[in-house]
Amino acid sequence: MDSLKEELIKIHNKLCKISDHLYEHPELGDQEYQSMKLLADFLIDHQFNVTTGIAGRETAFKATFESGKPGPVIAYLAEYDALPGVGHGCGHNLIGTMSVGAGVILSKQLTKIGGSVVVLGTPAEETNGAKVPMSEQGVFDSIDLAMIVHPADQSYESGESLAMDAIQFAYFGKTAHAAAAPEQGINALDSVIQLFNGINALREHVPSDVRIHGVISEGGKAANVLPDRAVAQFYVRAKERKVLEDIVAKVKNIAEGAAMMTGATLEISYYELSYDNMVTNQALSKTFTKHLQQITKKPVLPARQSYGSIDMGNVSHVVPAIHPYIGFDQPGLTAHTKEFADMTITETGHQVIADGALALAETGYEVVTTPALFTAVKEEFKKNNLE
Structure with a gap:
């Protein structure tokens, strides 16, 4: 998939600048006005149609690129909220740039292969995740599958998360x-x-x-x-x-x-929105893992046992979805710390942007160009929902 890599090379420096800007100007959940504009403007520059303020959230957006030909609709989800005190200690500056990067890379091929790509800006993952109302209000009704990749100490396959209620x-x-x-x-x-x-x-x-x-x-x-x-x-x-x-x-x-x-x-x-448990689509997950391993030449570890909760869980109940992790190759590095945030602006962090965006784009490309894979993803999701 050299053509995808060529598109990555064209935009990688810009993606790194966007990510670094987010690091330097962190915004808390539902206050990410500058962050949203930065990501949305980049997509607009690449011929995406962008609507802001979706699902009743001012800092949410939907960016769409349509090929005009039939095919799957691939969604990449961007997070860009920071944490109080430590800024981007969960690496959402990387998440946002990897997703918009993947969307742009894939869009350059769609006129040849068909289908559409959507990038969704999803505010406030750390507190009152916008993916919840998006899942409830039909934002994913026209989308076939959704992907997001999260930075971590090491790379891990997409796994599970716990359902959660926040009760006062x-x-x-x-x-x-x-x-x-x-x-x-x-x-x-x-x-x-x-x-x-x-x-x-x-x-x-x-x-x-x-x-x-x-x-x-x-x-x-x-x-x-x-x-x-x-x-x-x-x-x-x-x-x-x-x-x-x-x-x-x-x-x-x-x-x-x-x-x-x-x-x-x-x-x-x-006092906060409820999160559903994450159900990883294994057919889609295996495809992403294959591409990430080929790109980085480093192992992707089995999914971690998670006792946390993510609003991507709600998404996974309405469309096939994955939430894998891409590593800094720093075993033991803990998220929600200043050390984790600082890693995002290093050369290693910038390489994570490149590898993550390309792996997401290659996975989307394979889904669009391989009908058997697309069918397997959809049938697995249907089976899981019937159980």
Whole structure:
């Protein structure tokens, strides 16, 4: 696929400049106005039609290049939100540039082979992932498959992630002087403490893949005043959505019981969007792994056991999808750190952009030009959805 590599060479320096600019000007989720414009303008320069503000998110976009000939619609997903304090400690500056790069590289071949390519700008993966409303509102209805590649210490095949609900428990009591008249008050913080105790007791009776972890975000203002409001926020995770729903129901029962024990009232809400578990399309994953190994000549390790959650999981339930990892060849390098962010602007980081963009583009090219592969991808997705 020398023609694809030639297109990469033409744009690689520009991709590196875009990525470095994102590193130098990090923007938090749903505030990525400059980042979105930088990526969208690059796609516009390469004859993509771009619509911003999709799915009700101001910093989301959809960029489309149509060949005018029939064929699969390939989507690459771009992330570009940063983390507070550490900037692009998860390497989303690389993710965004790899995806727009892959989209441009593949677009240059589509007039010959047919099909279309879409690049979706997906804000706020770290907090309130835009891929969730995109999945719910039909953004993927005209798309055949979706791909994204994430930087990591080493390269790994696309694997699984946990489904997750982000639940807030707000308890309301009655203030009183904690020493002079405690009998006249209702301590909302006591309910939160009983909530934690109940959840800790539940841990003995959940599957091994379940994770429940939370914080007390509000617990009162002064030790001599019974707090009339206390709030806890939890992430509840499980390997499958149906298991998660059963665990969440038990957690909510515990929360109701904690309110009854103290006489407080309870309000339950979701403070972030819910993520579904990631279901990797193996036919598509094997194709990407093959191309990445050929490009880098380095091993791609088996998928890691993941206890995290990603909004790409929601995408994988509506179209065939993969979320592999491309390595810096720095075993043990931890994401969400300044060291990880700094790696993205090195020569190694720039090479990751080239390798990732080319592997994504070559995978898309093979899907478009190999009907048997496209059929296998679609049939596997259909089978998974029926199970």
